[in-house]
Amino acid sequence: MNKIHLIVLVLLASLTAGAQDQQPKWQGKFEQLGQMLPTPNSYRSSSGAPGASYWQQKADYVIDVELNDENQTITGSETITYFNNAPEDLKYLWLQLDQNINADGSMTKKTSGGTIRDSIPAKMLATTTSLFDYKGGYSIKLVKDAMDKDLPYIINNTMMRVDLPQPLKKGEKFTFKISWSYNINDMMMISGRSGMEFFPADGNYIYFIAQWFPRMCVFDDYEGWQNKQFLGAGEFALTFGNYKVKITVPSDHIVGASGWLQNPKDVLTKDQMARFETARKTFDQPVFIVTQDEAIKKEKERSKKKSTWEFHADNVRDFAFSSSRKYIWDAMAIKNGGNNPLGQSLYPKEGYTLWSKESTMAIKNTLDVYSARTIDYPYPTAYSCNWVGGGMEYPMISFNGGRPAKDGTISERTLTRTVSVIVHEVGHNYFPMIINSDERKDTWMDEGLNSFLEKETIKERYPKLDHVSNTPKGIVSFMKGDKAMMRPIMAMSDNQGRSFGPNGYNKPAAALTLLRETVMGPELFDKAFKEYSQRWAFKHPKPSDFFRTMEDASAVDLDWFWRGWFYSTDNVDLTVDNVKWFKVKTTTVDPEKKNISVKAGDLSATLSKDKAVDFSNGPQEFTVTNTPETDYRDFRSRIDDGSVRKKLDGKNLYEVTLKNTGGLVSPVIIEWTFKDGSKELERLPAEIWRLNETEVKKVFVKEKEVVNIVIDPNLETADINVTDNVFPKKAAVNKFDEIKKKTN
Numbered sequence: 001m002n003k004i005h006l007i008v009l010v011l012l013a014s015l016t017a018g019a020q021d022q023q024p025k026w027q028g029k030f031e032q033l034g035q036m037l038p039t040p041n042s043y044r045s046s047s048g049a050p051g052a053s054y055w056q057q058k059a060d061y062v063i064d065v066e067l068n069d070e071n072q073t074i075t076g077s078e079t080i081t082y083f084n085n086a087p088e089d090l091k092y093l094w095l096q097l098d099q100n101i102n103a104d105g106s107m108t109k110k111t112s113g114g115t116i117r118d119s120i121p122a123k124m125l126a127t128t129t130s131l132f133d134y135k136g137g138y139s140i141k142l143v144k145d146a147m148d149k150d151l152p153y154i155i156n157n158t159m160m161r162v163d164l165p166q167p168l169k170k171g172e173k174f175t176f177k178i179s180w181s182y183n184i185n186d187m188m189m190i191s192g193r194s195g196m197e198f199f200p201a202d203g204n205y206i207y208f209i210a211q212w213f214p215r216m217c218v219f220d221d222y223e224g225w226q227n228k229q230f231l232g233a234g235e236f237a238l239t240f241g242n243y244k245v246k247i248t249v250p251s252d253h254i255v256g257a258s259g260w261l262q263n264p265k266d267v268l269t270k271d272q273m274a275r276f277e278t279a280r281k282t283f284d285q286p287v288f289i290v291t292q293d294e295a296i297k298k299e300k301e302r303s304k305k306k307s308t309w310e311f312h313a314d315n316v317r318d319f320a321f322s323s324s325r326k327y328i329w330d331a332m333a334i335k336n337g338g339n340n341p342l343g344q345s346l347y348p349k350e351g352y353t354l355w356s357k358e359s360t361m362a363i364k365n366t367l368d369v370y371s372a373r374t375i376d377y378p379y380p381t382a383y384s385c386n387w388v389g390g391g392m393e394y395p396m397i398s399f400n401g402g403r404p405a406k407d408g409t410i411s412e413r414t415l416t417r418t419v420s421v422i423v424h425e426v427g428h429n430y431f432p433m434i435i436n437s438d439e440r441k442d443t444w445m446d447e448g449l450n451s452f453l454e455k456e457t458i459k460e461r462y463p464k465l466d467h468v469s470n471t472p473k474g475i476v477s478f479m480k481g482d483k484a485m486m487r488p489i490m491a492m493s494d495n496q497g498r499s500f501g502p503n504g505y506n507k508p509a510a511a512l513t514l515l516r517e518t519v520m521g522p523e524l525f526d527k528a529f530k531e532y533s534q535r536w537a538f539k540h541p542k543p544s545d546f547f548r549t550m551e552d553a554s555a556v557d558l559d560w561f562w563r564g565w566f567y568s569t570d571n572v573d574l575t576v577d578n579v580k581w582f583k584v585k586t587t588t589v590d591p592e593k594k595n596i597s598v599k600a601g602d603l604s605a606t607l608s609k610d611k612a613v614d615f616s617n618g619p620q621e622f623t624v625t626n627t628p629e630t631d632y633r634d635f636r637s638r639i640d641d642g643s644v645r646k647k648l649d650g651k652n653l654y655e656v657t658l659k660n661t662g663g664l665v666s667p668v669i670i671e672w673t674f675k676d677g678s679k680e681l682e683r684l685p686a687e688i689w690r691l692n693e694t695e696v697k698k699v700f701v702k703e704k705e706v707v708n709i710v711i712d713p714n715l716e717t718a719d720i721n722v723t724d725n726v727f728p729k730k731a732a733v734n735k736f737d738e739i740k741k742k743t744n
């Protein structure tokens with residue numbers, strides 16, 4: 001190593017040491033988001049509302065599909081009418097071919113990693129190396145215009161570009177047809193957001209059919225065509241439109257779908273018809289349309305006949321359906337706004353004890369609570385179907401996991417999981433089915449807001465069930481992790497990796513809980529949240545529209561909050577650095593000196609610099625001097641210095657020093673415990689950090705003597721280390737033992 005290098009190294013080392021000594025006090029945590037948000041324009045206003053020139057595209061679908069139960073395939077043909085409302089011409093259209101995620105050589109297969117260990121379960125290895133004998137992906141049979149003329153198209157992985165004969169002008173529409181087929185994936189081997197479940201005991205399938213037809217991509221003012229490839233984690237960006245769908249299945253199947261059944265007389269028995277009509281008028285408990293006995297009897301049938309179920313849906317962003325001869329079916333009408341949507345549940349006998357009791361009631365509870373916080377439920381029905389995965393949502397229909405033990409018993413864990421999943425997936429009707437955000441990029445905009453309302457629903461309607469994972473307390477273990485390994489919430493869905501779950505669901509839900517309960521207060525938060533929901537119902541909101549609306553509707557500057565919680569990986573970690581106890585040296589202590597003017601500097605300099613360990617040394621005394629004449633400048637009047645001293649007579653003054661160790665600025669909640677055992681909770685807004693983001697000192701005047709203080713005593717702020725939140729330290733341990741006992 002030569003000398004110059006050495007000098008540079010020494011210099012670098014000393015610079016680094018210097019940097020460590022003095023933590024930066026200003027990092028701009030309270031600066032406005034400014035250029036981090038897109039510039040408002042006539043499409044999206046600076047208030048966070050849709051702008052005066054806001055527009056969005058529309059796509060109507062007429063689809064014929066057959067589900068083949070013999071070879072487990074989907075064969076369909078669709079006529080799409082695409083309306084161009086954009087202020088520009090379109091030369092081509094982009095459609096999503098999501099089934100191609102399962103095609104040979106898909107980007108998902110090529111880019112998913114894997115490792116070999118000394119032993120690996122066969123299923124896991126077969127999954128990571130695509131060993132299962134399954135040929136997935138679309139077979140596109142034709143793409144033609146309304147005159148049956150072939151349209152040129154090109155497929156790029158999960159995207160298909162269709163070239164138009166001539167540019168589609170603003171205000172014009174274009175009608176075209178596509179026919180296709182694909183093999184349905186067995187979810188036991190090829191998991192995903194749709195597929196089928198096989199039941200070896202009776203040889204039947206339940207089908208959960210979604211992302212099953214070529215769907216229009218979103219074209220919007222924000223980024224033109226949203227044609228980002230489907231890799232699996234990021235869900236969908238979809239255009240609203242009206243659907244007319246005919247679904248042909250074996251005639252012993254029961255079908256549920258994203259829409260209202262148009263031809264019940266063609267597909268239901270007389271008994272089923274009568275029960276269906278009863279259910280539509282029954283509001284207090286679910287009515288069976290197909291009973292368990294009837295469903296079990298059908299398990300042995302294999303009808304060779306076919307039935308065609310026709311469903312219509314208006315103003316939806318997607319369409320999915322489920323079909324099986326195993327289905328038990330119950331339904332109940334639900335009062336919501338001026339409508340009476342029908343809650344409907346479909347489940348096999350394997351789910352009976354749990355589902356007959358909980359599913360349709362959970363639909364009702366979800367619509368009740370969500371609508372109170374957002375908008376009335378606009379659709380005629382909401383289905384909840386029991387599948388074998390976690391949960392997956394589509395307009396008016398969701399596929400939800402959770403089954404009782406083989407003997408029908410239901411553990412508390414299963415109950416909690418199942419009810420939470422049903423509430424969550426039915427809740428997705430609001431986010432993103434109606435408030436139609438871009439799931440492919442911004443998972444948190446639907447999953448986070450939805451997990452927040454899921455938690456609110458569980459808290460309100462199922463107070464005995466656990467909902468901690470979507471609260472600040474529940475996110476602490478994630479927030480404690482290595483900041484350098486984390487992604488911020490705002491990172492794109494497919495790039496989240498291990499942060500996907502927490503950043504998509506729990507962290508934004510916890511942040512919104514903190515926002516509601518601690519930062520804004522329920523009244524302001526609920527008003528602003530409802531405003532956002534109303535503004536963007538049946539539209540395409542972006543993150544900035546949410547951020548702006550929450551401020552616009554509440555007069556709370558939240559830029560620091562979005563910056564810290566959504567754009568950074570900082571965590572909340574406040575520390576009580578020091579608490580000093582003072583009393584004013586008063587004239588009553590020394591009556592003969594009462595007319596002598598007191599001087600500054602009585603307080604022992606060494607004592608005040610030392611860190612207090614507890615309150616055992618008693619208060620330090622300090623002097624309140626007379627106000628110097630110079631402080632009055634040109635004022636002719638004077639204050640009564642003596643009365644100020646008198647007001648502080650016998651009072652306890654506490655100078656509290658707090659440090660922000662985690663970087664994320666937070667409101668400060670102080671619990672004071674006094675000598676007589678009484679307590680006081682004091683709340684200070686996060687803006688207390690705006691002039692010094694790493695350390696604040698504040699003086700409090702208390703009538704009574706304080707024995708200890710605790711910061712964030714009820715674990716509202718997601719503080720990752722609460723052991724340093726207390727003073728004196730010893731009392732702290734007891735305090736948190738208490739909390740621990742309470743929460744266990």
Ligand SMILES: [Zn+2]
Binds near residue numbers: 450
């Ligand atoms: Zn979800």
